Amino acid sequence: MDCVLIEALEVDTVIGVYDWERDILQRLVLDLELATDIRPAAADDDIAKTLDYAAISERIAAFASEHDFALVETFAERLAATLREEFAIAWLTLAVRKPGAVANASAVGVRITRGES
Numbered sequence: 001m002d003c004v005l006i007e008a009l010e011v012d013t014v015i016g017v018y019d020w021e022r023d024i025l026q027r028l029v030l031d032l033e034l035a036t037d038i039r040p041a042a043a044d045d046d047i048a049k050t051l052d053y054a055a056i057s058e059r060i061a062a063f064a065s066e067h068d069f070a071l072v073e074t075f076a077e078r079l080a081a082t083l084r085e086e087f088a089i090a091w092l093t094l095a096v097r098k099p100g101a102v103a104n105a106s107a108v109g110v111r112i113t114r115g116e117s
Helices: 019-023 039-044 053-066 072-087
Strands: 002-015 026-036 091-099 107-115
Touching: 002 019, 002 053, 002 072, 026 053, 026 072, 026 107, 053 072, 072 091, 072 107
Parallel strands: none
Antiparallel strands: 002 026, 026 091, 091 107
């Protein structure tokens, strides 16, 4: 299986467990590997036959602005489910990082893989 990559996608959202975090937007940084077979798209040079990373990136930005969660884990789970359903993705790996959340770490976060490979 091939993968479409989206790396270091930045989105702003309300996320956090502390009261002060519920009143501000915070940046998340996402890396995605999205399973697909690129051969049909490559054969015909046709974007309609592959995963459109621009459309997926726009959907991720909309998801981030439409939702607020306490946990990065919840953000990751719900986003993965949304992307798999809306874009018919067999499996994906999603890393969600929250920069500056912990002193002396550039970022903290989670990496999940969902679906069948």
